[in-house]
Amino acid sequence: MDDITCAQVRANPDFAELERQRGRLGWTLAIIMLAVYFGFVLLVAFAPGLMGTPVAGVITLGFPLGLFVIVSAIALTGVYVVRANGRFDAMTSRIARANP
Amino acid sequence: MRRLGLAAAALALPGVARAADAAPPAENFTAIAMFGVFVALTLGITYWASRRTRSAADFYAAGGGITGLQNGMAIAGDFMSAASFLGISAMVYTAGFDGLLYSIGFLVGWPIMMFLMAERMRNLGKYSLADVTSYRLSPGPVRTMSAISSLVVVAFYLIAQMVGAGQLIQLLFGLPYAYAVVIVGVLMILYVTLGGMLATTWVQIIKAGLLLLGASYMAVMALAHFGFSLNTMFAAAVAAHAKHAAILTPGLQFKNPISTLSLGVALMFGTAGLPHILMRFFTVRDAKAARTSVFWATSFIGYFYILTFIIGFAAISMVGSNPLYVLATGAVRGGGNMVAIHLAHAVGGDILKGFVSAVAFATILAVVAGLTLAGATAVSHDLYANVFRRGRTTEGTEMRVSRIASVALGVLAIALGLAFEKQNVAYMVGLAFAVAASANFPVLLLNMYWKRLDTKGAVLGGSLGLVSAVALTVLSPGIWVKVLGFHAAIFPYDSPALFSMPLGFLGCYVGSLIGRGRQAEAEAGRFEALYIRSQTGLGAEGAASH
Secondary structure, three states: OOHHHHHHHHHOHHHHHHHHHHHHHHHHHHHHHHHHHHHHHHHHHHOHHHHOOEEEOOEEOHHHHHHHHHHHHHHHHHHHHHHHHHHHHHHHHHHHHHOO | OHHHHHHHHHHHOOOOOOHHHOOOOOOOHHHHHHHHHHHHHHHHHHHHHHHHOOOHHHHHHHHHOEOHHHHHHHHHHHHOOHHHHHHHHHHHHHHHHHHHHHHHHHHHHHHHHHHHHHHHHHHHOOOOHHHHHOOOOOHHHHHHHHHHHHHHHHHHHHHHHHHHHHHHHHHHHOOOHHHHHHHHHHHHHHHHHHHHHHHHHHHHHHHHHHHHHHHHHHHHHHHHHOOOOHHHHHHHHHHHOOOHHHHHOOOOOOOOHHHHHHHHHHHHHHHHHOHHHHHHHHHEOOHHHHHHHHHHHHHHHHHHHHHHHHHHHHHHHHOOOOOOOEOOOOOEOOOHHHHHHHHHHHHHHHHHHHHHHHHHHHHHHHHHHHHHHHHHHHHHHHHHHHHHOOOOOOHHHHHHHHHHHHHHHHHHHHHHHHHOOOOOOOOHHHHHHHHHHHHHHHHHHHHHHOOOOOHHHHHHHHHHHHHHHHHHHHOOHHHHHOOOOOOOOOOOOOOOHHHHHHHHHHHHHHHHHOOOOHHHHHHHHOHHHHHHHHHHOOOOOOOOOO
């Protein structure tokens, strides 16, 4: 890609908006995922007793929390796909049309 | 303790069952027949794929024509290895709750990949991960470095799979170890050299479908046995397991918190640096398909790990208290890895056992094919075409080199599989993930996000990550004590990633900041074009016209 195309894309307000929105969404979701996962790992590593507290019958707290990590991983990727397939792709194709 | 040791070994690779525990296995004809059907089907696909594999883009990237759903299934197939199916269910069987930690660790790398890397990789890449870094850095050094670390990852992964395959197939089918290794090696060479990425992908998709089907059926039947009550299943497990209620609390497997955390780092970030996985992003049409494939992959993998968890816990009572499956000593017949296979027999008799055994064999085959293709790409596309010939070669020659490299890697894999038969290779998959997290991931991420990363920084960071991950693993209990026989480990933790990955990042940072010359500034200058292409896909490699 040459410098002129770069400068044109850079000047496109859609690009600035795409960059801002995708950056914010990507990092927010990444930080949520890291917090959920390492929160879980830290609890397993440093508070095994707490994770072993029974919550329903013999089922201990660790199991619903583990399931929560798995479900959040799927849900967060789902959120990203829905947002990106709609809004981000629309902006990307507008940018592509402006710079054929 | 013995059972725990077994599970740890079982998990780190597909099938380190202790053959010594097993009675001489009888040949399992149901399993062999079903596996024969799978082989016939996949060879048919390979023939079909070979007629469509004409260009380098076809060979390395299936012509860019794989859909998001298909790619998601193939990625899930790479992760649903025999290690995760047999190993994690075996680990849950012996250590209860702690088995969950591995499955969750394998899964959560995917969202991170999606949010920070997948689309950008697709927009920047062509065939190998070095294409992404050499976009703005000096191709010679970064391709060489990336090819070396990719080959190291592939080699360790491959040895673990081949040894596991030999031992597992010996148990499941009653075939001698050497036969099993040679069969896997030869089939894998056929898939890769003839059918390239297209055949490799479809073998993986079919196997993933069969594995999901088999595991779902097993989990539902097992739950039905407990009246669809998780509480009844857990209560039965607590009653049957030698450790009783301790299986519902962390700590049976992972006793050292730092080791646990370090393993978590390796599993999460290693995913984002595995060459055979990252290559799959170049097989889809565009960034949209790349992100769709990550969503499907995450869903399939998450669902699959929930199944293995149910299978492992159900097996504690259904397998563990049945003299048909366990010896009087409490050891599982055929070794710890057989837990899921025994459960298949318990819920579905000989037919299901045969089916699940055949799928386990198919799984190993599909995973080694993907690994070999990634290794061959590093040799032919990076080292030969772009470093050795500096891009002055024809597509035909490059493809010929990659086919030769695939055959050579296949022969090497057979040789290594035979050489390591009696070795303890339990650390090898863990090491592959740690190297991927420490050598590949920092360079890939910083290349896309940090303008000032330059060639010397990338080479220093990648080398430091590679060397420290390997060195710390050698000094860890897994090798220093268990393989080399020393009394105390110099590096006390099982996984090096908590230390080696930051070293990789530090190397990139320090290497880029010191002695910046005109080349470093030119590389920073090319960041803008990389950044815009990674964000918009303008100028990205398109799908080949089929």
